[in-house]
Amino acid sequence: MWSEITKKLQETVQNIMPQVEAVIGWERGFNEIRIKPVVIKKEGDISKLVWNPFCVQNLSGYLVKSPAVIPREGRRVAICVKGCDSRSVTALIQEGFLKRDQIFIIGIPCSGTVDWRKVMKRLERSSVIHRAEIKDGRLMVEHAEGVEEIPLREILLRRCLRCVYPNPTVSDVVIGETVSPHIEKEDLYKDVEAFERKSLDERRKFWAETLSRCIRCYACRNACPLCICQDWCIAERRDPKWVTQKPTLKDILLFHGIHALHLAGRCTECGECERVCPMEIPVMFIKEKLNETTLRLFSYEAGIDSNLVPPLLTFNPHETGI
Amino acid sequence: MEEREKTKNNTEMRILGFLCNWCSYGGADTAGVSRLKQPTDLRIIRIPCTGRMDPLFAFKALISGADGVLVSGCHPKDCHYSVGNLYARRRFEVLKDFLPFLGIESDRFHYTWVSASEGQRWQEVVTEFSRRIHELGRNPGFDMNTNLVNSEAR
Numbered sequence: 001m002w003s004e005i006t007k008k009l010q011e012t013v014q015n016i017m018p019q020v021e022a023v024i025g026w027e028r029g030f031n032e033i034r035i036k037p038v039v040i041k042k043e044g045d046i047s048k049l050v051w052n053p054f055c056v057q058n059l060s061g062y063l064v065k066s067p068a069v070i071p072r073e074g075r076r077v078a079i080c081v082k083g084c085d086s087r088s089v090t091a092l093i094q095e096g097f098l099k100r101d102q103i104f105i106i107g108i109p110c111s112g113t114v115d116w117r118k119v120m121k122r123l124e125r126s127s128v129i130h131r132a133e134i135k136d137g138r139l140m141v142e143h144a145e146g147v148e149e150i151p152l153r154e155i156l157l158r159r160c161l162r163c164v165y166p167n168p169t170v171s172d173v174v175i176g177e178t179v180s181p182h183i184e185k186e187d188l189y190k191d192v193e194a195f196e197r198k199s200l201d202e203r204r205k206f207w208a209e210t211l212s213r214c215i216r217c218y219a220c221r222n223a224c225p226l227c228i229c230q231d232w233c234i235a236e237r238r239d240p241k242w243v244t245q246k247p248t249l250k251d252i253l254l255f256h257g258i259h260a261l262h263l264a265g266r267c268t269e270c271g272e273c274e275r276v277c278p279m280e281i282p283v284m285f286i287k288e289k290l291n292e293t294t295l296r297l298f299s300y301e302a303g304i305d306s307n308l309v310p311p312l313l314t315f316n317p318h319e320t321g322i
Numbered sequence: 323m324e325e326r327e328k329t330k331n332n333t334e335m336r337i338l339g340f341l342c343n344w345c346s347y348g349g350a351d352t353a354g355v356s357r358l359k360q361p362t363d364l365r366i367i368r369i370p371c372t373g374r375m376d377p378l379f380a381f382k383a384l385i386s387g388a389d390g391v392l393v394s395g396c397h398p399k400d401c402h403y404s405v406g407n408l409y410a411r412r413r414f415e416v417l418k419d420f421l422p423f424l425g426i427e428s429d430r431f432h433y434t435w436v437s438a439s440e441g442q443r444w445q446e447v448v449t450e451f452s453r454r455i456h457e458l459g460r461n462p463g464f465d466m467n468t469n470l471v472n473s474e475a476r
Contacts, residue, residue: 196423201462204425208464242382249464250385253424257381264416286423293419298412312416315408317399 002052002134005108005176009080012106012173013046016078020104022069023078024062026055032132033116033141037062039069051080051175053134056113056157058270060088061225064097071102079103082110084159086168087268087303088225094306095266095313097228107168111179112152112160114139117280119155123148159271159284164188169304189292191285207253213279214252220273220283221259226266234258260286265294265312268303335363335455337390338383339448342372344402346394348438358445361452364392371395372433373406377417384426387463390455393433394447400437407435427458 013023027038027048035054039062040046059079062069071077081089086107092098114134119141120127128144137152153161164181168174195203218235221227234242235255242258243251259273267287274284294300298311341347347368353360369375372395380391393414401407414433422428432451436444 192423200422200425200427202425203423204462204464207424242378253385253464254382257385258378261377261381261417261420264413264420289423290416290420293416297415297419312409312412315405315412317405317408319411 002050005051006049008175009051009106009108010046010049012175013040013049013078014043016104017043017046019076020078021071021075023049023080023106024059024069025049025080025106026051026057026059031129033114033119033129049080051108053110053112053114053152054116054132055080055082056115056275058082058085058088058223058225058272060085060092061223061272063089063103064092064225064228065230076102076104078106080106080108081168081171082108082113083166083168084110084163084268084270085225086170087165088270089303090170090306091226091266091268091303091310094303094308094310095226100306105168105171105173107171107174109167109174109176109179110160110163111166112156112163112182114152114155115157115275119150122150122155157271157275158282159269159274162188162191170306189288189295192289192292195285208249210281211252211256212249213281214256215279216247216252216255217278218255219276219278223272223276224259224263225270225272226263226268227259229262256283256286259283260290263287264290265298265300265310266302267291335389335452335460336387337363337365337392337452337455338380338388339364339366339392339394340369340372340375340379341366341393342395342402342407343368343370345396345400345438346436346444349394349436349440349444352439352441353444353448354441356441358441360445360448363389363452363455364448371401371403371406372410373401373403375410375413377413380417380431381421384421384430384461385424385464387461388430389458389461390430390432390451392447392451393431394436394444395433397435397437426461426463429454429458430461 023040025038026035028050029036033054037057037059038048069077093100123143129141131142133140139150139152141148162183164185166179166181235258243254271284274282277283294311300311341350372393375393383391395407398407418428418431421431434447436447
């Protein structure tokens with residue numbers, strides 16, 4: 001099934017290659033469960049492209065963050081997107097970082113991507129993977145010490161288990177069949193609601209404990225396609241000085257506050273922050289709360305309609321009760 | 323808990339007030355000129371407009387141990403810069419909803435509108451907010467200056 005979609009993807013890219021500057025996609029990494037991003041500029045490299053549930057990366061950041069793939073005059077850049085990634089692309093168009101006619105979007109409906117860390121935890125001591133295959137909702141891994149069969153649901157990323165937009169919301173061409181979402185839209189913020197039923201002390205304790213693991217590597221910020229300040233990020237500037245270099249909880253909390261509040265009403269919940277966190281901190285959970293708030297107060301979801309303005313970048317004089 | 327009881331009535335709290343230059347700062351001045359009695363817990367910071375107020379100002383103050391943050395500006399549609407406070411109130415609403423998620427009482431943050439002539443109203447706002455903060459007690463905050471590298475948490 002995956003090889004068919006990969007083949008179709010390669011054919012599509014072959015056809016559009018003359019009109020585009022480059023194609024951003026995924027290629028095999030050092031083993032079958034590790035996929036890495038690839039930028040294809042010549043026809044000979046098209047065979048590198050793959051699609052399967054290990055293609056975890058959200059590639060839309062490559063359109064705006066250095067080293068960005070910049071479209072030249074009259075030539076477009078093609079990008080492969082899953083459902084969640086397509087929302088990031090829309091959000092970038094909404095905020096004026098991209099023009100829709102500069103990009104060619106290859107949409108791929110996605111039934112969930114695999115967290116390689118969860119797979120490795122199942123394999124325990126064995127770390128060398130010879131072959132991996134996904135069939136009928138199960139992952140078969142041939143590794144150094146035998147064969148392991150794991151149901152796919154147990155190794156999906158948390159963001160995929162709560163995905164409501166598995167199909168691209170914007171695309172020039174769609175490859176593969178439409179898939180149905182994992183959960184209903186009403187259940188999207190049930191984790192947030194459950195957390196909010198705890199007492200304030202418990203919540204404070206949870207964050208103090210969880211965030212004390214943070215090593216402030218800023219990977220969450222770097223992976224975020226909408227965190228576009230880069231060298232101007234106030235978390236790293238001396239003037240104005242917001243965050244010090246001291247390894248204290250206050251500085252960690254402040255950094256996460258900056259990241260989350262700068263994304264309030266903009267975050268598309270692609271979950272990249274959480275996926276790249278080396279300390280396995282549920283970073284996206286903070287943003288989920290802010291998204292729940294903006295949905296409730298402004299009935300707004302980021303990255304769905306490119307004509308809307310994010311709620312905190314605009315105002316409504318007639319609002320009452322706010 | 324004992325600490326909280328003690329601070330309820332006697333000790334001064336650390337409350338930050340961000341006031342817009344054109345209305346609320348004038349309103350506070352009017353209250354002062356009129357010799358209206360006000361609680362002394364509030365430290366005022368003058369900002370050009372509530373639109374200048376980054377929610378992170380309040381966020382940083384609260385996680386750093388401030389007991390309360392009060393923001394006040396011109397009434398909606400009376401902003402010196404026309405729309406600054408309209409942007410601001412959306413941000414404040416989001417912040418107010420966000421704080422309890424991290425375990426900070428949302429009552430510690432309050433925003434309101436006071437015009438330059440409303441000295442009386444300013445007195446009421448400050449008195450009420452200070453009372454509320456005294457009731458909440460000291461902000462327990464986070465164990466701020468723990469050096470995580472050397473602590474057992476790691």
